[in-house]
Amino acid sequence: MIDDKTLDELREIAARYPEARSGLLPMLHLVQSVQGRITPEGIEACAAVLDISAAEVSGVATFYTMYKRHGVGDFHVGVCTNTLCAVMGGDEIFSRLKEHLEIGNDEVAVQRQGDSKTVSLEHIECNAACDYAPVMMVNWEFMDNQTPDSAVQLVESLRAGHEVSSTRGPRLCSWREVERVLAGFPDGRADEGPTAGPASVAGLEIARERGWTAPPGASAGARDDVADVPDDKQEAVEEADTSRAESETVQEASDD
Amino acid sequence: MTESTHGALTPVLTDTWDAEQGWKLDTYAAKGGYDALDTAFAMRPDDVITAVKDSGLRGRGGAGFPTGMKWSFIPQDNPKPKYLVVNADESEPGTCKDIPLMMGNPHVLVEGVIISSYAIRANKAFIYIRGEVVHVIRRVQAAVAEAYAAGHLGKDIHGSGYDLDVVVHAGAGAYICGEETALLEGLEGRRGQPRLRPPFPAVAGLYASPTVINNVESIASVPAIIRNGADWFASMGTEKSKGHGIFSLSGHVERPGQYEAPLGITLAELLDLAGGIRQGHQLKFWTPGGSSTPLLTADHLDVPLDFEGVGGVGSMLGTRALQIFDETVCVVRAVLRWTEFYKHESCGKCTPCREGTWWLVQALTRLENGQGSEADLDQLLDQCDNILGRSFCALGDGATSPISSSIQHFRDEYLAHLSHGGCPFDPARSTAWAGQEVTAS
Numbered sequence: 001m002i003d004d005k006t007l008d009e010l011r012e013i014a015a016r017y018p019e020a021r022s023g024l025l026p027m028l029h030l031v032q033s034v035q036g037r038i039t040p041e042g043i044e045a046c047a048a049v050l051d052i053s054a055a056e057v058s059g060v061a062t063f064y065t066m067y068k069r070h071g072v073g074d075f076h077v078g079v080c081t082n083t084l085c086a087v088m089g090g091d092e093i094f095s096r097l098k099e100h101l102e103i104g105n106d107e108v109a110v111q112r113q114g115d116s117k118t119v120s121l122e123h124i125e126c127n128a129a130c131d132y133a134p135v136m137m138v139n140w141e142f143m144d145n146q147t148p149d150s151a152v153q154l155v156e157s158l159r160a161g162h163e164v165s166s167t168r169g170p171r172l173c174s175w176r177e178v179e180r181v182l183a184g185f186p187d188g189r190a191d192e193g194p195t196a197g198p199a200s201v202a203g204l205e206i207a208r209e210r211g212w213t214a215p216p217g218a219s220a221g222a223r224d225d226v227a228d229v230p231d232d233k234q235e236a237v238e239e240a241d242t243s244r245a246e247s248e249t250v251q252e253a254s255d256d
Numbered sequence: 257m258t259e260s261t262h263g264a265l266t267p268v269l270t271d272t273w274d275a276e277q278g279w280k281l282d283t284y285a286a287k288g289g290y291d292a293l294d295t296a297f298a299m300r301p302d303d304v305i306t307a308v309k310d311s312g313l314r315g316r317g318g319a320g321f322p323t324g325m326k327w328s329f330i331p332q333d334n335p336k337p338k339y340l341v342v343n344a345d346e347s348e349p350g351t352c353k354d355i356p357l358m359m360g361n362p363h364v365l366v367e368g369v370i371i372s373s374y375a376i377r378a379n380k381a382f383i384y385i386r387g388e389v390v391h392v393i394r395r396v397q398a399a400v401a402e403a404y405a406a407g408h409l410g411k412d413i414h415g416s417g418y419d420l421d422v423v424v425h426a427g428a429g430a431y432i433c434g435e436e437t438a439l440l441e442g443l444e445g446r447r448g449q450p451r452l453r454p455p456f457p458a459v460a461g462l463y464a465s466p467t468v469i470n471n472v473e474s475i476a477s478v479p480a481i482i483r484n485g486a487d488w489f490a491s492m493g494t495e496k497s498k499g500h501g502i503f504s505l506s507g508h509v510e511r512p513g514q515y516e517a518p519l520g521i522t523l524a525e526l527l528d529l530a531g532g533i534r535q536g537h538q539l540k541f542w543t544p545g546g547s548s549t550p551l552l553t554a555d556h557l558d559v560p561l562d563f564e565g566v567g568g569v570g571s572m573l574g575t576r577a578l579q580i581f582d583e584t585v586c587v588v589r590a591v592l593r594w595t596e597f598y599k600h601e602s603c604g605k606c607t608p609c610r611e612g613t614w615w616l617v618q619a620l621t622r623l624e625n626g627q628g629s630e631a632d633l634d635q636l637l638d639q640c641d642n643i644l645g646r647s648f649c650a651l652g653d654g655a656t657s658p659i660s661s662s663i664q665h666f667r668d669e670y671l672a673h674l675s676h677g678g679c680p681f682d683p684a685r686s687t688a689w690a691g692q693e694v695t696a697s
């Protein structure tokens with residue numbers, strides 16, 4: 001149920017922004033944290049707090065893939081099957097997990113007798129961890145460099161209720177707890193886990209070994225090496241290397 | 257590369273990633289962190305903009321637009337509030353630099369946000385982080401809280417009279433929200449669909465107010481420019497692509513990971529550092545800057561990885577996301593998977609992209625299954641032409657890049673699917689564990 005405490009927190013989120021509606025994405029994360037999914041009641045609550053229609057809230061909720069109409073497990077397991085991870089073995093991991101858990105994409109596995117927690121499975125897009133491929137996520141924490149075997153062991157540990165840590169982050173907590181962090185309510189776990197995983201420091205380690213650094217900083221001094229910067233917008237757009245840059249930055253003369 | 261006195265790698269943003277607790281304010285402050293604030297506050301905001309212009313810093317989010325110039329477009333005579341929005345949506349396939357940056361050194365981003373906001377005269381800034389990376393969000397939330405507690409954020413920062421508030425905002429899963437105007441829609445609590453331009457965000461962005469949107473790495477590059485001077489930054493890189501950038505190597509290399517180097521380094525040099533292509537294999541194709549940048553091959557090993565160099569061979573530097581594929585990988589399979597991604601992520605606003613990406617998936621699937629004829633390849637290229645330049649935003653354009661470039665470089669491989677009646681490759685040979693003893697536990 002959306003109680004008064006939750007309603008207060010929804011209002012608190014909206015109040016972070018110059019315009020309340022900006023709070024909607026984090027508010028929907030809070031709804032998921034409280035209700036385990038996007039419920040009609042949660043949609044109504046957001047609509048009431050923001051003074052917009054439930055249809056508008058619903059239209060937003062259906063646009064974003066992290067909002068779930070159907071519940072997920074205590075642990076929501078994602079397998080990256082975008083090209084790089086797929087090729088490196090993500091496809092094999094995903095089919096092995098489907099087979100092992102006896103479910104399809106975006107489904108919750110049956111809670112067997114003796115399981116203390118549930119897991120759900122989804123294939124996900126590139127999660128910005130390609131240097132650790134193949135990558136899995138559990139409740140949006142990194143599980144780097146997986147194999148089909150490690151993936152099966154992982155879901156079994158989760159179902160058994162064992163403590164599991166992200167390979168590059170904290171001890172895993174429940175999906176609902178994570179949704180609360182995404183709503184902007186920190187859980188005090190920021191200091192868990194390492195500064196970086198091994199791949200993140202691959203270049204840095206080489207630089208350290210070989211004594212390579214950036215040039216020493218020289219604040220004042222001669223400015224003879226100042227970049228050959230474009231003088232005007234036109235030239236800058238010509239140099240910006242993509243049509244993307246152009247479509248985003250070319251302005252009509254009349255618009256200035 | 258220009259003649260240089262520095263190493264082949266130049267850790268600046270990555271420099272604290274091997275510290276015990278790189279994400280803590282103390283660690284950052286011990287390396288001179290937040291010192292650049294006082295330097296900036298002693299300058300007029302316009303002079304900060306000039307310094308960033310003079311440095312030659314160009315956007316690190318893919319398009320390479322000069323950052324200082326973007327800031328100078330903010331109409332200071334406009335009475336509305338000004339906003340800075342940091343694009344931390346990092347979702348372009350292959351791109352994986354902003355996430356470790358925010359995880360390992362969130363304070364350099366926060367310091368950059370403060371200086372950049374001061375320069376454009378914004379008193380409110382937003383960091384829009386994709387939702388699927390909760391630990392990164394924790395670290396940035398904590399860094400912002402630490403910065404408030406230390407007096408680096410809030411009212412009258414360092415006694416300068418300048419006020420700034422920062423909000424950390426989590427997205428909810430949508431690649432298109434990396435596109436800057438779609439991001440603004442998301443940040444306004446709407447469906448993330450791109451906006452018509454003009455008006456440009458610099459004039460009417462968030463809440464129709466003047467807004468600067470910059471990539472995480474662009475903003476994080478600002479403190480060192482202010483601390484060390486524009487000429488320091490410009491002493492790295494090439495003539496028109498200045499400074500350091502994080503190069504992300506993934507895939508079939510011995511040591512995948514993040515390599516921070518001056519722009520203009522080559523893939524050959526990077527591979528040398530990364531131990532080469534995995535043992536016993538050869539480079540087949542690679543993306544220089546994510547899946548939206550046309551594929552390159554072993555012919556391009558010595559292309560300087562700067563905006564001009566990569567542009568000169570028909571691709572784009574993009575986000576320096578170097579996804580490396582060896583000869584075991586079927587290019588058709590790779591391209592189909594990316595195309596499925598674009599179809600899934602198409603926001604549906606415009607017909608060429610919404611229907612075009614659907615059609616592309618159908619056509620590629622047939623080809624992968626060995627159905628059709630060579631004429632279908634040309635039809636595929638025609639369909640790409642119909643999308644390229646006709647879609648409402650650059651997502652549609654990006655969707656065509658892997659297809660047209662792969663047909664250009666690997667037409668024979670597409671044809672081999674037709675003559676073979678299906679894919680001639682064994683996907684098991686491409687996996688990270690291929691060739692190793694598979695444990696039977």
Ligand SMILES: Cc1cc2nc3c(=O)[nH]c(=O)nc-3n(C[C@H](O)[C@H](O)[C@H](O)COP(=O)(O)O)c2cc1C
Pocket residue numbers: 244248314315316317318319320321323343344345346347348431432433434435436437469470471472474475649650651
């Ligand atoms: C489909 C699409 C996705 C994008 N994703 C990102 C992203 O995740 N991060 C980013 O910084 N820029 C992304 N961009 C580019 C932004 O629109 C914009 O150019 C950039 O944030 C500007 O910052 P910069 O000038 O500092 O590079 C994307 C563009 C498109 C078309």
Ligand code: SF4
Pocket residue numbers: 432450601602603604605606607609610647648649650651652653
């Ligand atoms: S090109 Fe695609 S993503 Fe961009 S507006 Fe059109 S439908 Fe949306």
Ligand code: FES
Pocket residue numbers: 080081082083084085086125126127128129130133135349350351
């Ligand atoms: S492709 Fe899987 S994390 Fe990037």
